[in-house]
Amino acid sequence: MKARWHLPRPLIESLVTIFIGLTAGALLMGAFGYSPLRAYQALFIGAFGTPADVLETIAFATPLMLTALTFSVGIRAGLFNIGAEGQMYLGAIGTTFVAGMVSLPPGIHIAAATASGMLFGAAWAMIPALLKVWRGVHEVISTIMANWIAFHLSTYLAINFLGDPTRADRTVPALPTARYPVLTEDATLTAVIFVAIAFCAAIYLYLWGTRAGYELRLGGENPDAARYAGVNANRVILLSFVIGGLAAGLAGASQIIGRPPAWSLYATLGNVATLGFDGIGVALVGRNHPLGGILAAFLFGALAHGGRLMEYQAGVLSELVRALNGIIVVTLAVPEVWAMLRRRRIR
Amino acid sequence: MTPLALAAVGECVNEKAGVVNIGLEGIFMITSVTGVWTAEVFGNGAMGLLGGALAGAVLGFALGVISVYGRADQIIAGMGLNIFALGFVPFLLISLWAFPGIHIFPNELMVPRWITPFGQVSPVTVFAVLVAFLAHLLLHRTVLGFRIRAVGERPEAVDVAGLRVDHLRLLTSTLGGALAGIGGAFLPLGWFGAVVKEISAGRGFIALACVVFAGLEPLLALGAAMLFGFADGFASAVAVTPGVKERIPFYFVSMIPYVTTLVVVALVIGQRRFPRTIGRPYARE
Numbered sequence: 001m002k003a004r005w006h007l008p009r010p011l012i013e014s015l016v017t018i019f020i021g022l023t024a025g026a027l028l029m030g031a032f033g034y035s036p037l038r039a040y041q042a043l044f045i046g047a048f049g050t051p052a053d054v055l056e057t058i059a060f061a062t063p064l065m066l067t068a069l070t071f072s073v074g075i076r077a078g079l080f081n082i083g084a085e086g087q088m089y090l091g092a093i094g095t096t097f098v099a100g101m102v103s104l105p106p107g108i109h110i111a112a113a114t115a116s117g118m119l120f121g122a123a124w125a126m127i128p129a130l131l132k133v134w135r136g137v138h139e140v141i142s143t144i145m146a147n148w149i150a151f152h153l154s155t156y157l158a159i160n161f162l163g164d165p166t167r168a169d170r171t172v173p174a175l176p177t178a179r180y181p182v183l184t185e186d187a188t189l190t191a192v193i194f195v196a197i198a199f200c201a202a203i204y205l206y207l208w209g210t211r212a213g214y215e216l217r218l219g220g221e222n223p224d225a226a227r228y229a230g231v232n233a234n235r236v237i238l239l240s241f242v243i244g245g246l247a248a249g250l251a252g253a254s255q256i257i258g259r260p261p262a263w264s265l266y267a268t269l270g271n272v273a274t275l276g277f278d279g280i281g282v283a284l285v286g287r288n289h290p291l292g293g294i295l296a297a298f299l300f301g302a303l304a305h306g307g308r309l310m311e312y313q314a315g316v317l318s319e320l321v322r323a324l325n326g327i328i329v330v331t332l333a334v335p336e337v338w339a340m341l342r343r344r345r346i347r
Numbered sequence: 348m349t350p351l352a353l354a355a356v357g358e359c360v361n362e363k364a365g366v367v368n369i370g371l372e373g374i375f376m377i378t379s380v381t382g383v384w385t386a387e388v389f390g391n392g393a394m395g396l397l398g399g400a401l402a403g404a405v406l407g408f409a410l411g412v413i414s415v416y417g418r419a420d421q422i423i424a425g426m427g428l429n430i431f432a433l434g435f436v437p438f439l440l441i442s443l444w445a446f447p448g449i450h451i452f453p454n455e456l457m458v459p460r461w462i463t464p465f466g467q468v469s470p471v472t473v474f475a476v477l478v479a480f481l482a483h484l485l486l487h488r489t490v491l492g493f494r495i496r497a498v499g500e501r502p503e504a505v506d507v508a509g510l511r512v513d514h515l516r517l518l519t520s521t522l523g524g525a526l527a528g529i530g531g532a533f534l535p536l537g538w539f540g541a542v543v544k545e546i547s548a549g550r551g552f553i554a555l556a557c558v559v560f561a562g563l564e565p566l567l568a569l570g571a572a573m574l575f576g577f578a579d580g581f582a583s584a585v586a587v588t589p590g591v592k593e594r595i596p597f598y599f600v601s602m603i604p605y606v607t608t609l610v611v612v613a614l615v616i617g618q619r620r621f622p623r624t625i626g627r628p629y630a631r632e
Contacts, residue, residue, distance in 0.1 A: 032438075080422055131609070141555055144552040147549075152599070152602045156598035280430060317441050317442075326428065326432070326434060327431055329424075329427030329431075334413055334419040334424070335420075
């Protein structure tokens with residue numbers, strides 16, 4: 001039966017959900033007196049209108065593919081790690097510290113600042129991981145609590161230890177030696193995109209090419225079989241949270257040393273906030289696959305970047321894009337939608 | 348404490364029936380807006396609570412339909428509702444009141460408080476306590492409560508007995524949504540005097556922690572809501588206490604409710620038992 005499909009079924013399903021999300025968004029806009037046609041036109045032109053816009057869309061996609069990876073690796077291990085948000089805040093803090101306060105030779109500085117962010121993210125992921133292993137605390141509750149604690153902790157650190165003496169609204173900027181090179185003059189895309197893609201690809205190879213990766217996926221797909229096969233469940237939990245934390249930390253780093261013009265963290269965390277939650281939708285549309293997540297991130301990057309022109313031209317608040325994200329997530333949660341589609345096609 | 352108690356008690360009954368609603372946070376956020384909007388339309392705070400309850404019931408019903416008939420992954424569907432609220436609430440705020448991020452409503456729309464010899468108390472708080480006791484009686488002393496518990500443990504037995512598994516679960520998820528909706532509307536109308544897009548600040552998840560703490564018993568959930576509500580109030584009190592507020596940074600005080608929740612849940616968990624079919628859709632063999 002599978003052979004009759006021309007496109008791979010996951011791709012079709014993802015495209016259908018996006019269509020449902022956009023339709024629901026149009027209904028919402030119509031209900032509040034906006035013109036959906038004008039809004040979506042602006043959204044599309046905003047995202048793809050010029051080559052510079054395409055590059056900007058890719059810049060928006062960079063952190064999303066990483067926070068999506070956090071959620072995907074969790075799901076692959078049977079965990080709902082929705083802590084990318086907090087892990088990303090701490091990653092941004094770790095990167096800001098090394099990039100702005102420490103002097104290192106060029107090259108080494110970029111690597112050190114990136115690694116510091118990733119390690120901070122992984123360290124923060126240890127809180128829900130250990131609570132799960134030691135006490136069996138459900139990760140939905142612990143990661144959300146950790147997110148809020150991380151928000152207040154990071155704001156405190158950003159203002160009190162990393163603050164820019166000349167500007168109250170942000171931290172010290174990354175030193176020039178710690179900045180990823182900007183790829184073109186007219187977009188904020190930097191070389192950090194290559195690091196992000198390489199990290200996603202590396203995790204893909206790790207999960208599908210090594211014994212530890214196989215055990216992680218087995219632990220998520222069939223916990224009983226994994227137990228009989230002698231897989232250590234606690235190791236799977238820790239590993240999945242560590243990978244997730246590294247990815248989220250890298251996402252945070254990418255917004256500090258890989259995104260002009262600020263090169264720093266806003267005191268409100270405004271330049272990283274919500275990227276972690278957005279990653280959940282990206283991961284699900286990417287079918288919880290590290291490489292699928294890259295494709296889905298481009299799509300959500302387009303929504304995020306195009307949303308700005310939509311707000312400007314059609315007056316529709318760009319945050320509506322996040323509501324579409326939510327509708328897409330709900331739709332993807334419902335297997336009966338796909339069962340119905342399949343039945344219809346067979347008929 | 349009041350919104351936590353309302354949402355947690357409703358979710359206790361819902362989870363007894365085997366349905367999990369992770370979207371309480373989203374329901375809090377959306378109903379805080381619909382609550383204020385109805386209050387303004389009718390010029391009455393109590394009507395606002397009703398508006399919150401209605402919107403909450405609709406959301407709870409929708410999640411119920413998705414879970415029962417759509418056989419959805421309930422955690423993902425609930426997270427979807429939370430993400431939806433994250434974008435929908437700022438959109439609603441600006442669409443309804445043409446002002447970004449915050450709306451301050453006239454003070455006379457606040458739900459009035461009762462003045463007692465022991466201090467002021469909101470009728471909604473009394474209602475929440477009452478609801479917890481009623482939910483306890485419902486679950487343990489009525490036929491309907493017995494059926495709700497049975498549908499979480501052995502839905503196939505309930506089905507064979509000729510009762511509707513789907514209707515029972517829809518009932519509890521709608522009820523849970525309505526109670527959370529009253530709580531969501533109470534946040535601005537009983538406490539803050541304004542709606543902001545971050546109004547809920549994780550309270551929906553703290554309500555879930557209450558449910559876990561309580562092992563799905565409404566009276567224990569009420570106790571947990573009091574405990575976590577106290578941590579919340581304690582944080583607000585410390586933040587303005589002279590002598591302390593200068594020494595302890597505000598950011599650390601703000602963490603108190605979340606740290607308390609984490610610690611308490613870590614301490615009590617493991618001794619709790621949940622219904623056999625929790626979070627799983629029911630299908631006839």
